[in-house]
Amino acid sequence: MNTHVQTSVGSAPQQGAASPMKNVLRLLAVVAVLAVLPAVLPPYYVTLLNYIGISALVAVGLVLLTGVGGLTSFGQAAFVGVGAYTTAVLTTSTSLPGWIAWAGASPWLTLGVGLVITGLIALLLGSLTLRLSGHYLPLGTIAWGISLYFLFGTLDFLGAQSGISGLPPIRIGSWALDEGPEIYYLIWAFLLAAVVTTQNLLDSREGRAIRALKGGVVMAEAMGVDTSRSRIVIFVIAALHAAAAGWLYAHMQRLVNPSPFGLHHGIEYLFMAVVGGAGYVWGAVVGAGLVTLLNQWLQDFLPRVFGHSGNFEIIIFGMLLLLILHRAREGLWPAVLRVLRVKAAPKAVSDSAAALPRRTMPTRGETILEVKDVTRRFGGLVANNNMNFSVKAGEILALIGPNGAGKSTMFNQISGVDTPTSGEIIFTGKAVAGHDSREIARLGMSRSFQHVRLLPRMSVLENVAIGTHLRGSTGVFPAAWRLDRKEEERLLAEAARQIRRVGLEAHMHDEAGSLALGQQRIVEIARALAADPCLLLLDEPAAGLRFKEKEALGELLKKLKAEGVAILLVEHDMDFVMGLVDRIVVMEFGEKIAEGLPEEIQQNERVLAAYLGGVE
Known part of the structure; x- marks a missing residue:
C-alpha cells in the first residue's frame, strides 16, 4: 500500500491550504447550491445564470489559452458562432445531402459534428496564427474573428443577417429542455465538466508543458516539450469550449443570427477571463458572472437616469472594469482566495512510487560530444570561428573566456537553440547540428541557462x-x-x-x-x-552563490561526474573552476586560444593576457 508524505519541512500542509478532500467538498457544495437556485430565483435571474454559464464556458477556454498559455485571442466569439450555426443548419434544413442529413435527427448529433468542424477549423487557423508572435498574434485572431463574423452574415444558407430560426429544443429522452430552468442544468453541467477537466489537465505532465510556454520556447524545448504541439492543443481546446457554448446558446435561444459572434463579444469574453483571474479556472466563472451582471444592471439602470439617448452604460461599464483591473491586477479570484486565506495544498509526493527507468550511461572515458570546425556567422560578425573540442563521459570540461568571447553562442549551437553556419556537432555518435532542442534533449542532453528561466508562480x-x-x-x-x-x-x-x-x-x-x-x-x-541526462550543460551555475553553496555545488558536480555524467560548464568564477574541472577550453573573439589541464591554463601567457589581465 502506498503511503504519501508532504515533503516540505515538518510534513504538514500549509496553514489554510486546501486539501484534495476539501476541494471535493467545496465542489459538491457548489453543485448543491446550483441545483436549488432555479427553485428559489425568479425566471429573470435563472436566464441571467444561463448566459453566465455559457459565457463562462468560453472564458474557461481563454484561461487555458491566454491566462496559462500566454496566447491572446480576440476571436473566440467566432468559434461560438461555428458551434451555433452548425447545429442551426443541421437541425432546420430540409435539403441536406444524404451523407450529412443523419446528423439533423438530434441536437446531440449536431454537437458532435459541430465539435469536429470547429476542431478542424481551429487546426487550420491555429497552424497559421500561432506562427505569429508579439502583437501580431492577437492581430491575427482579430483578422479571422472578423472574417468568420462577416461570413456568417453573408452566406445565404446561413440565413445572412436574418439568421436561422425554429431550432428544436435539446431532449434527454422525452424531456424537452425548452425553458430556462430546464436547460439551466445542462449549461452548468457542461461548465462544471469544463472546469474540472481543465483543472485536471493543468495538474498533470501535459499541464506543466502548457504552463512552461510562459517560461519561453527555449526553456520548454530544452526540457523536451513540443511547444508547437502544446500551443495548438490549447488553441483547439479553447475553440471546442467555445463551440459547445455556441451549441447551448443556439438551442436556448432557438434561433441564431450573426450579432452575438462579432469582435466586440470576443473582446468581452477576454475581459471575463482577465477580470476573473486569467490564470485561474474558477476565475472564468467569477469574471463571466461579474461582467454579465454588471452589463445587464447598467443597461437596466442607467437609461432611467440619463434617458435612452447615448450609450452611457458602455462608458460606465468600461470605467468600472478599468477600476477593477487597477485594484486587482491578477483578477478577482486570487483576491477572493487571499481574503478567505485559502492556499493550494502542497503536492503529496509518494515515498514508495516506482522509480522511473534510467538511460544506459556511456562508458567512462568515452567521447560523448565532439565539436568539429564549428563556425557561426551573423552577417559580417563571426561569433564562433573553427571551434574544436570534445567532452568525455565522466569528465567536467569548462568553457571560459572574457565577455563576448562566443561561449553562449557555442552553448546554443550544441543544445539546438542555434545552428552552425558550418562544421559538425556529434552527440552520442549522432550528428545533431541543425536538429531542434527537443530532439537533442531526447538523446540525453540537458541544460541550465545564464539568465534563470523558471516559472516564478x-x-x-x-x-x-x-x-x-x-x-x-x-x-x-x-x-x-x-x-x-x-x-x-x-x-x-x-x-x-x-x-x-x-x-x-x-x-x-x-x-x-x-x-x-x-x-x-x-x-x-x-x-x-530530472531529465536523466548523460551530458549536462551548465551556464554560469555558481553565479550568485555564497561560498558554502559553491562548495555544495562543487560536491554535487563531482558526484555526477563519478556516476558517469559528462558536464560542460561556462563559468566566470576561476577559483570555482580551477578546483573542480578536469580540462579547460579558453575562447577569445569566438576562437579557441587554449585547451588543457587547469594548471596548464593558469600558466598560459596568452590566456593570462586575454582573460586574466596579463602577466607582470
Whole structure:
C-alpha cells in the first residue's frame, strides 16, 4: 500500500491550504447550491445564470489559452458562432445531402459534428496564427474573428443577417429542455465538466508543458516539450469550449443570427477571463458572472437616469472594469482566495512510487560530444570561428573566456537553440547540428541557462517536474479525466528526489520566484537532472552563490561526474573552476586560444593576457 508524505519541512500542509478532500467538498457544495437556485430565483435571474454559464464556458477556454498559455485571442466569439450555426443548419434544413442529413435527427448529433468542424477549423487557423508572435498574434485572431463574423452574415444558407430560426429544443429522452430552468442544468453541467477537466489537465505532465510556454520556447524545448504541439492543443481546446457554448446558446435561444459572434463579444469574453483571474479556472466563472451582471444592471439602470439617448452604460461599464483591473491586477479570484486565506495544498509526493527507468550511461572515458570546425556567422560578425573540442563521459570540461568571447553562442549551437553556419556537432555518435532542442534533449542532453528561466508562480517541485517531461507519455485526454495518476506519482517522486539531491528539500513547495537567485540556479540544475541526462550543460551555475553553496555545488558536480555524467560548464568564477574541472577550453573573439589541464591554463601567457589581465 502506498503511503504519501508532504515533503516540505515538518510534513504538514500549509496553514489554510486546501486539501484534495476539501476541494471535493467545496465542489459538491457548489453543485448543491446550483441545483436549488432555479427553485428559489425568479425566471429573470435563472436566464441571467444561463448566459453566465455559457459565457463562462468560453472564458474557461481563454484561461487555458491566454491566462496559462500566454496566447491572446480576440476571436473566440467566432468559434461560438461555428458551434451555433452548425447545429442551426443541421437541425432546420430540409435539403441536406444524404451523407450529412443523419446528423439533423438530434441536437446531440449536431454537437458532435459541430465539435469536429470547429476542431478542424481551429487546426487550420491555429497552424497559421500561432506562427505569429508579439502583437501580431492577437492581430491575427482579430483578422479571422472578423472574417468568420462577416461570413456568417453573408452566406445565404446561413440565413445572412436574418439568421436561422425554429431550432428544436435539446431532449434527454422525452424531456424537452425548452425553458430556462430546464436547460439551466445542462449549461452548468457542461461548465462544471469544463472546469474540472481543465483543472485536471493543468495538474498533470501535459499541464506543466502548457504552463512552461510562459517560461519561453527555449526553456520548454530544452526540457523536451513540443511547444508547437502544446500551443495548438490549447488553441483547439479553447475553440471546442467555445463551440459547445455556441451549441447551448443556439438551442436556448432557438434561433441564431450573426450579432452575438462579432469582435466586440470576443473582446468581452477576454475581459471575463482577465477580470476573473486569467490564470485561474474558477476565475472564468467569477469574471463571466461579474461582467454579465454588471452589463445587464447598467443597461437596466442607467437609461432611467440619463434617458435612452447615448450609450452611457458602455462608458460606465468600461470605467468600472478599468477600476477593477487597477485594484486587482491578477483578477478577482486570487483576491477572493487571499481574503478567505485559502492556499493550494502542497503536492503529496509518494515515498514508495516506482522509480522511473534510467538511460544506459556511456562508458567512462568515452567521447560523448565532439565539436568539429564549428563556425557561426551573423552577417559580417563571426561569433564562433573553427571551434574544436570534445567532452568525455565522466569528465567536467569548462568553457571560459572574457565577455563576448562566443561561449553562449557555442552553448546554443550544441543544445539546438542555434545552428552552425558550418562544421559538425556529434552527440552520442549522432550528428545533431541543425536538429531542434527537443530532439537533442531526447538523446540525453540537458541544460541550465545564464539568465534563470523558471516559472516564478509555480512551486519548486513543479518547476523541477518539467524536466521529467520526456520520461512520461500520458496525453491530454487521460490527463483531463485523471487517468494519469500512476505516471504523475512517479514523475513527481523523481522531481522530489532531484530536489533532495541538490539540497533544496526545505523549499520544495515554495514558489520558485520567492527563492534567492543562487537557489533558483540550483533549481535549474535539479530540473536538468530530472531529465536523466548523460551530458549536462551548465551556464554560469555558481553565479550568485555564497561560498558554502559553491562548495555544495562543487560536491554535487563531482558526484555526477563519478556516476558517469559528462558536464560542460561556462563559468566566470576561476577559483570555482580551477578546483573542480578536469580540462579547460579558453575562447577569445569566438576562437579557441587554449585547451588543457587547469594548471596548464593558469600558466598560459596568452590566456593570462586575454582573460586574466596579463602577466607582470
